[in-house]
Amino acid sequence: MSLDPKVAERLKRNGDGLVPAIVQQHDTGEVLMLAWMDDEALHRTLTTGRATYWSRSRSEYWVKGATSGNVQHVKAVSLDCDGDTLLVQVDQVGAACHTGDRTCFDADPLEVSAAP
Amino acid sequence: MSLDPKVAERLKRNGDGLVPAIVQQHDTGEVLMLAWMDDEALHRTLTTGRATYWSRSRSEYWVKGATSGNVQHVKAVSLDCDGDTLLVQVDQVGAACHTGDRTCFDADPLEVSAAP
Numbered sequence: 001m002s003l004d005p006k007v008a009e010r011l012k013r014n015g016d017g018l019v020p021a022i023v024q025q026h027d028t029g030e031v032l033m034l035a036w037m038d039d040e041a042l043h044r045t046l047t048t049g050r051a052t053y054w055s056r057s058r059s060e061y062w063v064k065g066a067t068s069g070n071v072q073h074v075k076a077v078s079l080d081c082d083g084d085t086l087l088v089q090v091d092q093v094g095a096a097c098h099t100g101d102r103t104c105f106d107a108d109p110l111e112v113s114a115a116p
Numbered sequence: 117m118s119l120d121p122k123v124a125e126r127l128k129r130n131g132d133g134l135v136p137a138i139v140q141q142h143d144t145g146e147v148l149m150l151a152w153m154d155d156e157a158l159h160r161t162l163t164t165g166r167a168t169y170w171s172r173s174r175s176e177y178w179v180k181g182a183t184s185g186n187v188q189h190v191k192a193v194s195l196d197c198d199g200d201t202l203l204v205q206v207d208q209v210g211a212a213c214h215t216g217d218r219t220c221f222d223a224d225p226l227e228v229s230a231a232p
Binding site (some may be wrong): 004007010024029030031033047048049068074076077078080087098108109113 | 120121124126136138140142145146147149150161162163164190191192193194195196197198201203213214215217220221222223224225226227228229230
């Protein structure tokens with residue numbers, strides 16, 4: 001069993017065979033994190049309902065929350081207009097960030113010096 | 117004038133010197149698109165208040181909406197925990213997607229075959 005060929009033919013992967021996946025809390029709209037998927041990670045995400053990524057640092061598949069318990073129940077997955085980015089809408093249990101923050105973007109706002 | 121060195125030293129760029137930027141409508145939470153920034157594009161975004169990207173297909177800076185009028189007024193920019201992804205919260209004028217759709221993720225939902 002592997003990724004549906006109709007989906008696979010629309011995916012545009014980077015040189016490492018990966019596509020970025022934006023992960024969003026389905027009801028609040030919070031952007032939780034960015035992760036990376038290859039075809040197999042996307043297949044597992046679509047067929048198991050648990051968000052599964054390719055860890056670039058560990059070179060292995062990574063079921064989000066397998067260690068921490070902070071799993072992501074998959075609600076919807078969309079491919080963008082160019083076929084090179086995924087949007088994964090989930091129900092996040094607990095914190096998405098390994099630091100314990102709810103999202104990976106909570107800690108570090110940058111200064112915008114010009115208001116439009 | 118270039119990117120604040122305190123920001124630049126925290127950025128982790130890919131092999132092409134780029135960082136992915138998730139673009140979100142600031143009030144509704146809609147994820148609009150994914151684009152890419154180098155240091156100069158981030159500098160221009162932070163200091164002009166207009167979202168500015170690096171176009172990988174055209175190899176040039178790209179002020180979103182410069183041609184279409186569908187500009188993005190920047191409300192906030194955050195760096196993630198690893199320093200390798202940006203979240204850009206904007207007020208999007210009109211459609212974000214070149215297809216005319218509001219977001220780049222509207223057209224192509226994938227089938228999730230397992231509910232968690």
